[in-house]
Amino acid sequence: MFKHSIFLRIYAGVVILVALVAVFCYLLVQIINYQRAQEYRESLTNGIAYVMSQGVERQQTLQQKQDWISDAADLLELPLYLVERSKMDLSRSEQKRIDSQQAVVRYDAQTMIATLLIGLPHDSKHYLFIKVNKIGERQMKALPIFILDYLIYYPGQEKQYLDKIRPYFSYPIQIEPMLSLGLDSEQIGRLRQDQSILLYRDSATMRGTTISIVSPMPNNPSQVLLIGPVPMFNWMPFQLAAGITLLSLFLLSLGVYGLILPMQRKTKQVISALDKMKTGDLSLRLLVDGHDEMASLSSSYNDMASHIQRLIEAQRELMRAVSHELRTPVARIRFGMEMLADEDDYEFRKSQLEMIDKDIEALNTLIDEIMTYAKLEQGTPSLDFERIQIADVLQQVATETEALKTQKTIVVANIDAAVVADAERRYLHRVVQNLVGNAVRYCNERVQMSGGILENGQAYICVEDDGAGIPEEDRQRVFEAFARLDDSRTRASGGYGLGLSIVSRIAFWFGGKIQVDQSPQLGGARFTMIWPAKRFNPAKQKRKEKEES
Structure with a gap:
């Protein structure tokens, strides 16, 4: 869950960042205070060190100096004596302080003892040494x-x-x-x-x-x-507290900006892609990196762009195909109307009217196919899934097809009536009807239907015929709108090339797929649609919960 949520990563990153900044600021305060404490100790001792060095310098002899130092040690109740300069190793900064008649303070944090070295201006061999173990x-x-x-x-x-x-x-x-x-x-x-x-x-x-x-x-x-x-x-003086607070806020701001920067960059990419989409360019695709919300947004954009691009291309193809398909029946109707105007023979006029009526019916059929295809192509249709007996649907289509007296043999394989699957009955009927109608047009004598549930829980329906079949290189094209593999044969047998496209879209919205291969029994084409036999229906579940309550 953590890697799938960019917001959880940001929140966790902020917590870790706060902890790191707190540790950093604590160490920084310790370092600064160590330096401040050292400067504070030196500032307190500089004046008194000068005065004491002057007091030692006033003594004429070494013995007098020793006596003065002894009295000062008793007064301070601190160890105080002269040490040889050759025994003391001073750093450059310490030597600079001695030359400026300032005290050198060395503090041991473990023992909490400070040692002071005070230079004597007219004594190049000794330092005044004070060991401060208490104040x-x-x-x-x-x-x-x-x-x-x-x-x-x-x-x-x-x-x-x-x-x-x-x-x-x-x-x-x-x-x-x-x-x-x-x-x-x-x-x-x-x-x-x-x-x-x-x-x-x-x-x-x-x-x-x-x-x-x-x-x-x-x-x-x-x-x-x-x-x-x-x-x-x-x-913790005010200046230090204010400085550390401002530094902490600055570091936190940088850290938060670093955490948000990837999301900002991805958001800008999405905005740029959307701006490009507004110009009509749908070719841009975003990189899907990771599994968080921004990756889901990029994936959703890519799916949306692909869907819109496919819809536009389908619309263009549909317009071209519709204009082509409408031209023939309209031309025949116009020709028939002209013949009616020039002919007085009743029987001839009656035959022309029948032909015009057939062309009008063909137009209605074409428009119905176009509307169905457009409805399935434009977006998710309203599907009400329910438990359907597959054998019942296959038998219904077989009965309806035989009533058309096609002179073809329609066979339904034995299917257990208990075999059921989740489906929209209206669209499942349309799939079987279109597949059987297509098989009837291209078969020689026999069409066979079957269905059931596979071992992986997928439902299927299968329609086979004994016709010439479909070449392997053309098996994907048959599902394109208005596709005709053999134009003359298609026109002779009827159809507009939308039936299999409609089947393909219904299979898509069912969550399944449609495929075609060669029938192992009949030798012709075999169309098989597979979809999940069980699926969750939120609307149906809500209705059930409402009825139970």
């Missing part, structure tokens, strides 16, 4: 101490030197009056006791949660050093 309140409150340690060397010029180091920080650092921050009494009391405080702010804006660090300024109790606000890392 807490203690570490955050230590940050302003390093900044104040840098500014203490410039008394009275703190703001100027703060402006100098501010470009190294990705967050604001400034000196502000204590009372301008809107702090409560407890926070002010802690500042006056020379303690740093942390201020958390939750915002509904894109910045989200921020942290600010406030530390009292030495020798100036009315002012404080304000670091921040520092935004917390947001794993």
Whole structure:
């Protein structure tokens, strides 16, 4: 069922596509966030790394540097020491950051430990190495101490030197009056006791949660050093969410378009074929690819085009044949009327009237044959199938034919009266009648009819004669409208070449076929029509259900 429905394939394709896009977007977010997190860590450490490198550089001797580093490690409660540059292998981008007096951050996602390498401008042999395994309140409150340690060397010029180091920080650092921050009494009391405080702010804006660090300024109790606000890392900021959403919609649109494109292409082919059909060109046929609805549409179009083309050709052939067939009886009637006008003899006039009456009857017969053929040729006739006794129909036609006193022997083979098949009685009678009439015209003495049910469940009727038969190369032509294999013989025996064409169309609408070969018993032609003995009749089933209800 799945391969037979293009819509189910599209729905399934959309589900799979959504799943793939979701996995792709998840991986993309992880990759982007990994890079963003790395940039976030580097932006937080750049400023403090510069200040710490300046603090180390101020120490005159190696021992003083070691002591400063030891004090800083105790303050941060983090491992902090000097490492030789020769022992550290830096990438090009990391070396570029060292040269720009920025920190190199290496983060291990498994251990969740970050290592910082800080270059010392006047020490070409060592890096300042910090191992960050935790970030807490203690570490955050230590940050302003390093900044104040840098500014203490410039008394009275703190703001100027703060402006100098501010470009190294990705967050604001400034000196502000204590009372301008809107702090409560407890926070002010802690500042006056020379303690740093942390201020958390939750915002509904894109910045989200921020942290600010406030530390009292030495020798100036009315002012404080304000670091921040520092935004917390947001794993899904608005820009990233919007970008991923738009990318997802774009990928889904491309995927859906890719799923619909084959159907669109096939639809355009059908539209193009229909446009060409409107111009009168019925030769174009569509490629039937697959077993889905579009393949069924292409197949239906091909069948429709073939049927219309066949109808047009049949109509043209019918018009040519009708004009030819009507010309002879009309000419005879006109000739007879002229003879009547010039003749006074009663007996002669009576014979002429009889001939004219026969020509008129021939015209009526021809018109009836044409109407029957046209009705069967133009489209599906209204067929009311019912259970028919094959022997009954054959015997009826035999009785009707014998009443015509054809001087031919009509034989019906013994058929069990219980042998029945689904058929339209009127059209089945017409088939047998036309086949027998054709056999009577061309047989020598004997015509034989038979019928029954084959082993494969197909019903059949068979009409044979002892005439000359039909050459094998002409056996398909006999079913064409107005076809005459022997024109002079046909005119002598009567007929217009429509009888077998009508039989062929009835066999088609019965869901069967008609074929001709040589009779093994009589030696002449043997016509056999085969059709399904049982078939489902929706109209009859509905009537039965209605009667039962």
